[in-house]
Amino acid sequence: MAAELVTETKEDYLRAICRLEEKTMAKVGTVQLAEHLMLAKSTVSERLKELKDQGLIKHDRYAAIELTPRGQKVAKRIEYNHRLIEVFLHDTLRLSKEKIHDEAHKLEHAFSDESIEKLRRFLRYPKYCPHGQPLKKP
Numbered sequence: 001m002a003a004e005l006v007t008e009t010k011e012d013y014l015r016a017i018c019r020l021e022e023k024t025m026a027k028v029g030t031v032q033l034a035e036h037l038m039l040a041k042s043t044v045s046e047r048l049k050e051l052k053d054q055g056l057i058k059h060d061r062y063a064a065i066e067l068t069p070r071g072q073k074v075a076k077r078i079e080y081n082h083r084l085i086e087v088f089l090h091d092t093l094r095l096s097k098e099k100i101h102d103e104a105h106k107l108e109h110a111f112s113d114e115s116i117e118k119l120r121r122f123l124r125y126p127k128y129c130p131h132g133q134p135l136k137k138p
């Protein structure tokens with residue numbers, strides 16, 4: 001069976017799960033994720049089923065959501081892209097910290113791995129994003 005495409009929306013879910021786990025230091029539940037994404041629980045439940053079917057998460061109806069190694073890899077890659085793009089928008093284009101998050105969110109899915117690596121070199125391998133979060137290459 002060929003691997004299904006991981007859409008931008010699914011990448012956003014994986015990134016949100018990863019960020020919530022890091023923030024709370026605990027496993028994430030469906031209700032917590034729905035609140036974070038500002039979506040209906042039913043909508044989130046449908047997407048979680050798709051993520052589970054693709055092998056990106058482990059999740060049973062009433063259990064916490066757990067990223068699989070593949071899901072973790074996708075989430076970390078998107079998070080890294082986002083933070084690196086924030087560095088570029090802030091340090092090179094001089095956008096304010098208030099604007100860079102939304103702009104980076106629009107761009108994080110569009111960059112190829114090759115482009116991200118070239119951007120990383122162009123920015124001279126930054127260690128932190130403008131918000132002070134560490135930039136760890138996945």
